[in-house]
Amino acid sequence: MRPLDRQIVYFNGRFLPAGRACLSIFDRGILYGDGIFETFRSYGGKLFRVRDHLGRLASSAKAVGMALPLPAERLHAILSECLRRNQLRDATLRLTITRGSGTPGDLAPRTDPAHTVFITAKPISPPGPSQVRQGVAAVIIRRFRTDRQGVPPRSKTTSRLLGILARREAKDAGAFEGILLNDKGEITEGTTTNIFWVRKGMLYTPPFRAGILPGITRAVTLEAARRIGLPVRLETGRPARLYRADEVFLTGTSIEVLSVSGVDGRRIGTGRPGPVTRRLQEAFRQIVETETHSKLAPPEKRR
Numbered sequence: 001m002r003p004l005d006r007q008i009v010y011f012n013g014r015f016l017p018a019g020r021a022c023l024s025i026f027d028r029g030i031l032y033g034d035g036i037f038e039t040f041r042s043y044g045g046k047l048f049r050v051r052d053h054l055g056r057l058a059s060s061a062k063a064v065g066m067a068l069p070l071p072a073e074r075l076h077a078i079l080s081e082c083l084r085r086n087q088l089r090d091a092t093l094r095l096t097i098t099r100g101s102g103t104p105g106d107l108a109p110r111t112d113p114a115h116t117v118f119i120t121a122k123p124i125s126p127p128g129p130s131q132v133r134q135g136v137a138a139v140i141i142r143r144f145r146t147d148r149q150g151v152p153p154r155s156k157t158t159s160r161l162l163g164i165l166a167r168r169e170a171k172d173a174g175a176f177e178g179i180l181l182n183d184k185g186e187i188t189e190g191t192t193t194n195i196f197w198v199r200k201g202m203l204y205t206p207p208f209r210a211g212i213l214p215g216i217t218r219a220v221t222l223e224a225a226r227r228i229g230l231p232v233r234l235e236t237g238r239p240a241r242l243y244r245a246d247e248v249f250l251t252g253t254s255i256e257v258l259s260v261s262g263v264d265g266r267r268i269g270t271g272r273p274g275p276v277t278r279r280l281q282e283a284f285r286q287i288v289e290t291e292t293h294s295k296l297a298p299p300e301k302r303r
């Protein structure tokens with residue numbers, strides 16, 4: 001793998017080594033976290049669900065009142081070029097757009113911003129084989145909550161302090177992921193993942209109105225559930241619903257579908273990936289293989 005500062009990045013119209021991409025200290029992305037981003041995934045050199053990711057980027061831009069500086073097709077072409085220039089096949093790419101330079105102390109954005117646009121790409125670092133085989137631990141975050149009426153949880157903005165603090169709390173508790181509750185104390189999502197649970201053969205995941213990011217992997221998982229004839233309910237509830245679940249799993253662009261073995265130290269089901277999770281992992285894999293014309297190793301062998 002190339003060292004980070006030698007990877008080729010796209011930066012405001014040019015491809016160059018990351019070490020030579022210099023951002024102004026007046027960039028509003030740095031001053032205020034005034035920006036949006038999107039994380040893309042490639043399999044065998046092909047971008048997966050790129051249109052869905054670009055659609056979500058457009059929604060994020062709309063939510064924060066920002067015009068996308070480049071059309072979606074152009075962004076798509078640049079993302080593919082980033083993969084090619086870095087000779088990457090199984091990778092994650094991050095596209096960041098900020099509202100460009102500003103004046104410290106002046107929160108109001110300019111009406112004619114010169115956006116900062118950059119893309120970085122790195123080889124995928126999936127969960128380790130034992131995390132896939134055994135599942136991971138999660139904890140409910142108690143100190144911070146998602147505010148359904150706050151900065152729209154539905155958009156991917158570069159202001160990530162809630163997620164950062166929650167992740168820190170989870171890490172301190174020795175967990176892989178922290179599950180955020182909303183202002184009503186209901187389950188929403190992980191810091192960078194969506195959450196599902198299974199109870200008596202029914203699959204549950206919180207609806208958008210609970211205050212979640214509309215995960216692309218969540219959507220693919222719901223499609224996978226339909227394909228295998230699994231009944232689904234978009235519902236949320238108190239954390240006890242997770243404690244009592246037969247299975248719990250997380251979804252996300254990098255982790256795909258990852259089993260949760262315990263929540264707050266309470267074992268979920270057998271404490272191992274359950275049959276529904278495994279069926280969905282398989283159905284997910286088939287969707288990826290069909291759409292990207294690639295052959296994936298089973299999740300526990302993919303590293």
Ligand SMILES: Cc1ncc(COP(=O)(O)O)c(C=O)c1O
Nearest residue numbers: 192193194213215216217252253
């Ligand atoms: C808060 C949050 N929820 C859910 C997700 C999962 O979304 P996706 O499946 O599109 O990666 C992410 C991804 O970064 C996230 O940041």
